[in-house]
Amino acid sequence: MEMEHIRNFCIIAHIDHGKSTLADRLLETTGTVDSRQMREQVLDSMDLERERGITIKAHAIRMDYTAADGCKYQLNLIDTPGHVDFNYEVSRSLAACEGAVLVVDASQGVQAQTLGNLLLAMEHDLAIIPVINKIDLAASRVEDTAAELADLLSIERGEILRVSAKFSRGIAQVLDAIVARVPPPVGSEHAPLRALIFDSTFDTYRGAVPLVRVKDGCLEKGMKIRLFATGGVYEVLEVGMLRLRPVPLDRLGPGEVGYLAASIKKLRNARVGDTVIDTANPAAAPLPGYREVKPMVFAAVFPVDNEEYEDLKEALERLQLNDASLTYEPETSQALGFGFRCGFLGLLHMEIVQERLSREHDVRILATVPNVRYRIFLTSSQMLELSNPAALPDRSRIERIEEPLVRLRIYVPSEYLGSIMELCKERRGSYREMKYLDQHKLELIYDMPLGEILFDFYDRLKTLSRGYASYDYDLLDYRAADLVRLDILINGEPVDALSAVIHRDKARAWGKRLIEKLKELIPRQLFEVVVQAAIGGQVIAREVVRPLRKNVTAKCYGGDITRKRKLLERQREGKRRMKQLGRVEIPQEAFLAVLKLD
């Protein structure tokens, strides 16, 4: 198709503002999906996505639309994950588009995620089509939201579309606006091939199947291609476009969006952001913006049953086929046995992986509390990157420790400003800036250690603001901090899985609260259990779980035996789920005690 009849766009929105519902309506109105095939949130194919109302993987779908001018257009909707954890993926999806539909819930107004992604879209010079959704809701504040958007984008209110995706109102106007306002792609058919990989899916039979946006040249079946960053050379077995299912085509021309299959065995060989070039006529330079994605958040994952270690390993392998940003390496814990230290893009990514492990792969897991990756500068002038707190070298060998610092943007109604600033201060944030977005809403900017966001920051933020505040962050850099390792000892033995790296000023209070919680979570048993918190080998707090004093079935005659044995079986099953450390039995919840601190 001629480039002037192609429009590539994405939809950006805050969670639950109606992105997926709007996408469904666009597909329906253009006849891409008929009502028979229609189910809620067509694009979110994972159960988890549909359930949580989030998009985890990017997708692309082609629609044909005859616009008001009578011409037929090819509209490519590139659906992006909206979450901060996946910012890099989002940026690559945006780089494949020329326009973005910005959806804002009429009752909620502009939120952090909207803004974060909007800023990204503006950086990519995308044409923005503002849409206010859910105008049917009783609680909608259409005009306030319009004012907020007009202000934000420096546009007239008249340019803002008003729709109800739920009731299919205003959908044609959105399509017409896409045709009218999103510029057609620019590129040369005769230049050497350059196609951007903005996502890859994995197929058991075909291996990694990259989704691409052709920038220059043509991508054709039978062509020999090279992936710029990884250097792999492949023969294109199939190219095509995506409807609800893949539809093979002879070629993808400049400006077009589609997929290619080329027997690429592993997902990590088809990296998001990489450039596809033609080996016969290779482009000299790749498309800009490629970088290797690095995990930011780490947690060790252990099978609840040690016998399930192999199952866990297999499940991680299979998950990684679909999720190249997941990393893992074997880890052995004295307390929890054999497991893996996994790296995630962020907390949401971690939750998703943990949930998929148990849901899709049926492995019961025990995950430790998440932590960031530290840079340890040793006195020997070596530097090591550390993602397991228990492996922190002795103090005497450490010159300094650096931790990742993020730029945090919080969007919050002004009445909650005080308590949110208090929270940020408590979390070692340094105040940078504050902007009024409108009369009621503020943008607060802080620099904050990423580690401080990992523990319940989101929950606290939501509680303090009655759910109104939202946040977003970018990695800034690493910064030195006075960090120490807090160890938990049970009957004198350190429990590696409970070690944490923490700021010195907080370590004492933290340790005290943690062992109090552990005292609650560890049941009384045959022997006394002494729980201690220690910093650098020095015990700072101590709690004792007294041994059981009385626990006896006094009568056990003929009729009691079966009942008593069944009770015993239940008790044994409960004990099996506990981890035994020396003489002590520790319930699994204890390993998550840190997450349960008030």
Place this chain on the structure above:
Amino acid sequence: MTSFGIYIHVPFCRDRKCPYCDFYSVASPGPGLVERYLDVLEAELARSVERYPENLGVGSIYFGGGTPSLLEPEQVWRVYCRIKSLWQILPGAEVTLECNPEDLLLRRAAGYFSAGVNRLSLGCQSFDERQLELLGRSHSAADCRAAVGNACEAGFGRLSLDLIFGGPQSTEGALLEAVGTALDLGVSHLSLYGYHLERTAPAYGRAELAPAGEELYRSQYLAACRKLEDSGWRHYEISNWAASPDEYCRHNLAYWLRRPCLGCGPAAHSFLPPDLRFWNPEDLEEYLKGGGGDKLSDGRSERLDSEQVLCEEIMLGLRLESGVEPAAIGAFLGGELETTLQALREEGLGAVSGAGRFVLSERGWLIYDEVLGRLTRKERPSG
């Protein structure tokens, strides 16, 4: 197997159930109901010959309840005769009847003795009037003394008393006094039960009937242990003491040693070694309707697998002064057996006896449930 025990469950109580009791019973039965029950009981005994063949001897009979002393001596005799018509009752067989003290007038005691009963278990519970009232008993301390006197006069040489400790507002002093009284009265067997309320017991949740705290429970139990030991008694099971090994309750030992037992009457359980347990419906009407029928129907039976058998052996063996083979525990603990037993020994909870068996101490018995769970821990290969 050459002999077996027969348990007869008498599912009746005089008027009201004791507030701490959750055994199955029906209050205030009419005479017709008792007769109907006895008819079905006889039929059930007759049918049981199928699984407990005639060449077996009866080593013990135990009338439990409920309140077996609601049965007239003639009714007990009727059951005894029925049993005798079906199997050989071995010489020296132990025939026990549980008895409420207030029922045991001299004439009645003599009647039971003539009906073949040679051992009585008296539900005294306490010799303290206030305690008896809180426990909802309808007898007095004087009734208990009189009952023991009548039993002796009627010819019973083997008497057991039940006492409850750790009950509401109980004290160590009162318990020791009760134990002392029992010794003075010349009984040869004592069962001391820790007061405990199942959720289904009528007294559950009533503050004034709440059990004593755990420290008081412990001190009462350990004090009674001391006193009986000083008197030369044998503490042969968690809750049972006897003046000498001859006085051990042989019927109950059969349960703990996993010997064959036939249970008749509603809610009664039967066991055929090594692995078959079956039981009657816990409902008098249902029992009367089908009591003589096939016992293994309606899902009221279980075949134990080898792990369950081993669990039972440990569960029951640890209740006894004779303990269990360490090897049996080793089947669960594997390589952790030695360190675990040593840890228990260091804490004074149990030790390996001269006979090479692992036996819990009295302090170990106080936390028997937890020890048991620990010693039968499901195997978890450690990393």
